[in-house]
Amino acid sequence: MAKVGAAPEEARRRGLFDALAGDTPVAYALVAPAFFLLLFLVAYPFVLSLWFSLSDARVGDTGTFVGLENFRRLLGSGIFLQTLQNSIVFTAAALSLKTVFGMALALLLFRIVRFKKIIRGAVLLPFIVPTALSTLVWWWMFEPLYSVVNWTLKSLHVVQRDIPWLPDPYLAMFTVVLVNTWRGLPFFAITILAGLVAIPREMYEAAECDGARAAGRFWYITVPLLKPVLAVVILFSAIFTLADFNIVYILTKGGPINMTHLFATYSFVLGLQSGQIGQGAAVSLFLFPILLVVVFFQLQMVRRATTYE
Amino acid sequence: MSSGRGFWPSVRPAFTLYLPVTPFVFFALFPLYFMLVTSLKKNAELYDVNAAPFLIRKGVTFGHYALLSTDTLFWTWFVNSLLVSVGATVISVVIGVLAAYPLARLRFPGATSFGVAIFITYLVPPSLLFLPLASVVNRLGLSDSLWALVVTYPTFLVPFCTWLLMGYFRTVPKEIEECAMLDGCNRVQTLWRILLPVAVPGVICAGLFAFTLSWNEFLYALVFVSPAELKTMTVGVFSELIRGDIYYWGGLMAGACIGSLPIVIAYVFFLDYYVTGLTAGAVK
Numbered sequence: 001m002a003k004v005g006a007a008p009e010e011a012r013r014r015g016l017f018d019a020l021a022g023d024t025p026v027a028y029a030l031v032a033p034a035f036f037l038l039l040f041l042v043a044y045p046f047v048l049s050l051w052f053s054l055s056d057a058r059v060g061d062t063g064t065f066v067g068l069e070n071f072r073r074l075l076g077s078g079i080f081l082q083t084l085q086n087s088i089v090f091t092a093a094a095l096s097l098k099t100v101f102g103m104a105l106a107l108l109l110f111r112i113v114r115f116k117k118i119i120r121g122a123v124l125l126p127f128i129v130p131t132a133l134s135t136l137v138w139w140w141m142f143e144p145l146y147s148v149v150n151w152t153l154k155s156l157h158v159v160q161r162d163i164p165w166l167p168d169p170y171l172a173m174f175t176v177v178l179v180n181t182w183r184g185l186p187f188f189a190i191t192i193l194a195g196l197v198a199i200p201r202e203m204y205e206a207a208e209c210d211g212a213r214a215a216g217r218f219w220y221i222t223v224p225l226l227k228p229v230l231a232v233v234i235l236f237s238a239i240f241t242l243a244d245f246n247i248v249y250i251l252t253k254g255g256p257i258n259m260t261h262l263f264a265t266y267s268f269v270l271g272l273q274s275g276q277i278g279q280g281a282a283v284s285l286f287l288f289p290i291l292l293v294v295v296f297f298q299l300q301m302v303r304r305a306t307t308y309e
Numbered sequence: 310m311s312s313g314r315g316f317w318p319s320v321r322p323a324f325t326l327y328l329p330v331t332p333f334v335f336f337a338l339f340p341l342y343f344m345l346v347t348s349l350k351k352n353a354e355l356y357d358v359n360a361a362p363f364l365i366r367k368g369v370t371f372g373h374y375a376l377l378s379t380d381t382l383f384w385t386w387f388v389n390s391l392l393v394s395v396g397a398t399v400i401s402v403v404i405g406v407l408a409a410y411p412l413a414r415l416r417f418p419g420a421t422s423f424g425v426a427i428f429i430t431y432l433v434p435p436s437l438l439f440l441p442l443a444s445v446v447n448r449l450g451l452s453d454s455l456w457a458l459v460v461t462y463p464t465f466l467v468p469f470c471t472w473l474l475m476g477y478f479r480t481v482p483k484e485i486e487e488c489a490m491l492d493g494c495n496r497v498q499t500l501w502r503i504l505l506p507v508a509v510p511g512v513i514c515a516g517l518f519a520f521t522l523s524w525n526e527f528l529y530a531l532v533f534v535s536p537a538e539l540k541t542m543t544v545g546v547f548s549e550l551i552r553g554d555i556y557y558w559g560g561l562m563a564g565a566c567i568g569s570l571p572i573v574i575a576y577v578f579f580l581d582y583y584v585t586g587l588t589a590g591a592v593k
């Protein structure tokens with residue numbers, strides 16, 4: 001493009017151009033390891049997953065093309081439709097609980113001054129302890145014979161007999177939602193707290209001068225200014241709640257009678273335990289449209305944030 | 310001034326803040342407390358239906374921990390987890406630093422698209438890709454070895470580290486770098502000598518999070534590695550300590566306690582970094 005000694009303005013721009021031209025190879029060299037990692041271990045597996053879902057692949061057999069047969073069979077299968085319903089119930093319930101209580105906790109943490117660090121540290125702990133291990137203690141807490149929850153409820157005479165937490169389909173769903181909320185709540189609380197801290201104090205002072213009460217300040221200042229952070233947290237958590245594997249696999253294995261199966265656990269059962277990789281891949285691909293929706297909204301928000309800057 | 314007016318504001322926080330936050334703290338901590346109590350309780354008391362489950366009345370025992378060390382491969386899993394986590398963390402932080410710098414600082418064709426690609430992979434949950442990845446790992450001849458995990462964990466660690474470090478690098482003033490470049494440093498030298506020392510907190514944060522995510526990982530470790538002696542902590546405790554219908558809850562909880570300990574220790578020392586990493590992931 002820019003020949004040396006061409007037009008005078010081009011010569012003037014040469015410094016800049018050289019800098020850019022010199023940087024591009026460096027940039028590519030630095031980005032290359034990440035690029036190839038994502039190409040071979042994320043993009044390629046994704047394409048492979050698409051192929052699997054359109055084939056009758058089994059363990060140790062690449063399979064042949066069968067078109068949309070896997071998806072057709074899934075949509076006609078009672079277990080899959082149940083899984084679909086479970087996923088919606090699980091995600092909606094866990095997200096609502098985490099949003100409401102995360103907001104409440106964030107508002108409390110925001111105003112706490114004494115013992116601030118200890119309380120924040122304690123409340124955050126469930127998020128960093130390995131889920132696979134902490135879910136084991138929840139399992140023990142809801143164990144049929146020795147459940148500490150049942151012991152307490154019986155001692156307080158709330159119930160007379162043991163509650164079958166995990167053997168009952170509806171209570172099992174309640175339990176997995178509870179454990180997911182326990183683990184995810186800190187993320188909501190801490191992120192919303194960061195959003196609260198970012199709201200300029202002057203806004204509240206001005207509102208107070210104008211005579212706004214606490215409830216008014218909350219609805220007309222806190223909530224609108226918190227909306228972007230809330231949206232990001234909810235979208236972000238939506239993917240990882242929907243894609244949850246650990247909690248359900250450890251607590252219920254998808255049972256009783258498939259009433260707590262999510263896409264991840266059902267795809268695990270189909271793809272690995274019964275070896276129908278094609279079907280399993282098709283199930284896990286149901287996570288993809290939701291991923292796309294979330295990516296779309298997140299990117300829009302990032303773009304809006306940068307234009308405001 | 311009446312003394313009542315001075316008294317109420319001083320006790321008010323106890324009712325409006327500390328009282329309402331108590332159930333949250335209890336909810337967060339009780340399962341972890343119960344994990345510890347169970348692991349220290351003698352079997353006779355553990356399986357006594359009438360004994361209060363919250364307390365240890367008949368003496369503390371370390372028997373479950375001893376049994377874990379002598380009768381199971383527990384410490385092998387512990388070492389496996391350590392090896393995999395350190396390996397995956399080092400690889401991911403290095404790749405993350407290298408990729409974050411040009412994305413944050415340099416203009417090059419494709420920069421925006423690659424940034425978006427990193428962001429998308431950051432949002433891809435492991436349960437979306439574990440089936441095809443198992444087949445890739447198999448074809449690379451890595452299944453049933455710890456390498457399978459060292460190689461695959463960076464798929465979710467690198468996007469996280471890159472995203473976090475991009476944010477950090479952007480906060481460093483460009484002027485420092487320009488000075489270094491006027492003094493004759495090239496891009497790589499400025500990254501190594503100027504930017505990295507300033508961004509140490511970001512690198513620590515990325516490392517801590519990468520280590521925590523690797524240590525806690527369950528699905529890939531469950532799928533890619535099956536021999537008992539090659540399992541990681543999370544999978545070993547779950548799949549090898551539960552045999553049939555007999556649960557050794559004392560031993561299981563002892564395993565869960567030690568398995569959580571390294572992360573809890575790191576957390577206590579680096580709490581502020583964890584808070585930064587947690588919020589940077591979603592807010593930036």
